[in-house]
Amino acid sequence: MLVAAGDGYSRWLxxxxxxxxxxxxxxxxxxxxxxxxxxxxRRWSAYLRKLRQHESEVKVAVWPDYCxxxxxxxxxxxxxxxxxHHRSELxxxxxxxxxxxxxxxxxxxxxxxxxxxxxxxxxGFRAWLLGLKPRHLSVxxxxxxxxxxxxxxxxxxxxxxGGVGAWESLVRRVKAVRVAVLDSWLEGGGSAPPQG
Numbered sequence: 327m328l329v330a331a332g333d334g335y336s337r338w339l340x341x342x343x344x345x346x347x348x349x350x351x352x353x354x355x356x357x358x359x360x361x362x363x364x365x366x367x368r369r370w371s372a373y374l375r376k377l378r379q380h381e382s383e384v385k386v387a388v389w390p391d392y393c394x395x396x397x398x399x400x401x402x403x404x405x406x407x408x409x410x411h412h413r414s415e416l417x418x419x420x421x422x423x424x425x426x427x428x429x430x431x432x433x434x435x436x437x438x439x440x441x442x443x444x445x446x447x448x449x450g451f452r453a454w455l456l457g458l459k460p461r462h463l464s465v466x467x468x469x470x471x472x473x474x475x476x477x478x479x480x481x482x483x484x485x486x487x488g489g490v491g492a493w494e495s496l497v498r499r500v501k502a503v504r505v506a507v508l509d510s511w512l513e514g515g516g517s518a519p520p521q522g
Contacts, residue, residue: 328471329500330358330386338476341490350497351474356380358473359387359404368392377402388456389423396422407454407471412436420449425471430457443468458500466503474500 330353331342345351359380364373370390377387381402389398389408399406399422408423410416411434419426428442429435446453446468455462455472460479466472479496 327466327469327501327503328352329497330471330473331355332358332360332362332473332475334476341493342474344490345493345497348494350494350501353385356383357385359384360473365391374398374401377404386424388427394418398422407456409456410435410437410442413441416445416449420451424452425454426451427454427456428469430455430459430462439465439468463499463503466500472500 329351331339331351333339333355334342339355342351342354346354359377361373361376364370364376365388368391370393373390377384381404384402384404386407387402387404389406391409391411396418405424406422407425407427408415408419409427409429410419411429413436416426426446428439442453445451452470453468455466455469458466458472458474458478462472474497479492
């Protein structure tokens with residue numbers, strides 16, 4: 327499970343960089359590039375300018391929401407995460423994205439998790455959980471990657487509880503998901519491939 331941490335408070339980013347040094351978090355902003363404020367406001371030009379400024383450091387970036395310009399794919403040397411808001415966007419996402427993302431908020435999509443998981447099975451794309459929240463821990467096995475933020479840890483929002491130990495515990499749980507699913511599959515005789 328690839329774990330990424332987007333931009334946030336300097337204290338939080340410091341913790342994420344420490345966890346990256348320990349081999350727990352794979353990408354920390356700007357390596358994982360996402361600017362929710364600009365994307366939600368559909369300020370694509372400002373987002374792409376900021377991405378260009380950091381491009382040499384960026385490995386994975388979130389595709390601008392509701393942007394359907396295929397030329398964007400080749401303008402940056404990054405892997406793209408396409409936030410799939412509508413079922414109708416899937417064909418486009420499969421053309422341009424390295425990861426197809428499941429937005430964490432129900433109101434941001436016109437489909438559910440079962441449909442998304444079925445599409446992953448049918449098309450074989452790499453799936454990204456866009457914005458891990460505690461309620462998603464039970465379905466993480468369906469994903470290949472996720473990003474974490476202050477909302478990923480109960481009580482942390484706006485700089486509350488959650489030092490290095492709390493974050494390390496959460497990320498270790500996330501990293502262990504794939505191993506647990508594979509172990510369970512192997513113990514069951516391997517009759518059906520593990521999901522996710």
